[in-house]
Amino acid sequence: MSELAANVPRFVVVAPLGRDGDLISGFLNGAGFPAENLQQLRGVETRDGAMLLGLILTDEALQRGGLDAVRRLVRSQPVWSDLPVILLTSSSTEPGCAALASQARIEVRSLILLDRPIRKEMLLSAIQVAFNARQKQLQVRDAAVKQFQSDEALKKSEHLAVAGRLVATLAHEVNNPLEALGNLLFLVENSSTLDEAHSFGQLAIREFHRISEIVDHTLKFHRAPAHPSFTDVSELAMSAVTLFRGKLRERQIRERVTAERAFGYCSEGEIRQALVNLIGNAVDAMKDGGSLRIHVMPVSVDGVEYARMTVADTGGGIRKEIRPQLFRQFFTTKGSSGTGLGLWLTRDIVERNGGKLRFRSRTETPCGTVFAIYLPSSPPLEQPKAVQDRGQGAGLQRVAAAM
Numbered sequence: 001m002s003e004l005a006a007n008v009p010r011f012v013v014v015a016p017l018g019r020d021g022d023l024i025s026g027f028l029n030g031a032g033f034p035a036e037n038l039q040q041l042r043g044v045e046t047r048d049g050a051m052l053l054g055l056i057l058t059d060e061a062l063q064r065g066g067l068d069a070v071r072r073l074v075r076s077q078p079v080w081s082d083l084p085v086i087l088l089t090s091s092s093t094e095p096g097c098a099a100l101a102s103q104a105r106i107e108v109r110s111l112i113l114l115d116r117p118i119r120k121e122m123l124l125s126a127i128q129v130a131f132n133a134r135q136k137q138l139q140v141r142d143a144a145v146k147q148f149q150s151d152e153a154l155k156k157s158e159h160l161a162v163a164g165r166l167v168a169t170l171a172h173e174v175n176n177p178l179e180a181l182g183n184l185l186f187l188v189e190n191s192s193t194l195d196e197a198h199s200f201g202q203l204a205i206r207e208f209h210r211i212s213e214i215v216d217h218t219l220k221f222h223r224a225p226a227h228p229s230f231t232d233v234s235e236l237a238m239s240a241v242t243l244f245r246g247k248l249r250e251r252q253i254r255e256r257v258t259a260e261r262a263f264g265y266c267s268e269g270e271i272r273q274a275l276v277n278l279i280g281n282a283v284d285a286m287k288d289g290g291s292l293r294i295h296v297m298p299v300s301v302d303g304v305e306y307a308r309m310t311v312a313d314t315g316g317g318i319r320k321e322i323r324p325q326l327f328r329q330f331f332t333t334k335g336s337s338g339t340g341l342g343l344w345l346t347r348d349i350v351e352r353n354g355g356k357l358r359f360r361s362r363t364e365t366p367c368g369t370v371f372a373i374y375l376p377s378s379p380p381l382e383q384p385k386a387v388q389d390r391g392q393g394a395g396l397q398r399v400a401a402a403m
Helices: 020-030 066-075 095-107 120-189 194-223 233-242 245-250 268-284 320-325 342-352 389-402
Strands: 010-014 035-038 052-058 085-089 111-115 229-232 253-259 263-266 290-301 304-313 356-362 368-376
Touching: 010 020, 020 035, 020 052, 020 120, 052 066, 052 120, 066 095, 085 095, 085 120, 095 111, 111 120, 120 194, 229 233, 229 268, 233 253, 233 268, 233 290, 233 304, 245 253, 263 268, 263 304, 263 368, 268 290, 268 304, 268 342, 268 368, 290 368, 342 356
Parallel strands: 010 035, 010 052, 052 085, 085 111, 253 290
Antiparallel strands: 229 263, 290 304, 304 368, 356 368
16 A cells, blocks of 8 residues: 555455455456455454544454454544444344444444445445444544634643733732832831831831732732642632732722632632632723622531632622623623633633532622632542532522621
């Protein structure tokens, strides 16, 4: 086979006895369907599934472990693949062949049975059916790959946008204590007494600790391990809120944080990013002031333990007509200042960590929105059930009522 042909998807013919394999593969190649002949199925198991258009087998190929090889091959196919298999059988005249054909029909979902001897027209018709089916599968695979690549590019874009917002927030938050620190050092230098200089020095130390705290919480976004681990979600929530303290003061937003110690099995850095997205949205929803509430607590839903984080605001709420679009890519209510990727990425992060993201909103007085993140308190293998909607809804109602 030529080097060019080696890179072309093809049918594989496995007919161990006689010249059937050579004749069938030659006939298919002549009809425009790339095909090659193998003596046994072992050579097929190592093939890339995307390079297989289908299998054409004779009864003899299923003997001596051949059926087990077909079973392994079918089970090893990627999720997009439903490999067509055409079995040329003599089951009408051979009881042993009938048993193999019956078992193959159970093992292979997309099996086409053709009785031997077979006319060329019948074989060609079956090949055409298998070829068309396989082409559709490959198209689905290519579309899925493109969608995955597009999603990954969007995630990277949003990660960069989040990093940019963090830098802007860091500069904004650090600027005020830096100005205060400069003024206090000037006062220390011009103090008339040692006691006066000491009091100004103490205030300068406090502002320095404030800068250190802001920088430390910002660095946690980059230092947090990417792999899942048991994470103190209450500490994570406090860390995220710290980044917004300056903006909360500017907009006269009252902050209320109640955090019970709760552990979630998750990627700390990813969940911190998701929480920052939700807090940022809540702050943006209260341009004229309001109340922000962050609540963390362990909960049990249907006997399964979770760490629940809720972010509640008293903004104008989310209109009913746009709620179905809330988690779609590029959907934003912030105009040119929004990417439309924040909530889409937030939900993806939460679900990737085995959790669920839920929300409730009211546009009537008292208005506001509550988002809740449920994170499993144990690794995935120990997590038998997902959070049920009714349990989540009840929890959100309790938080909303407390606002």
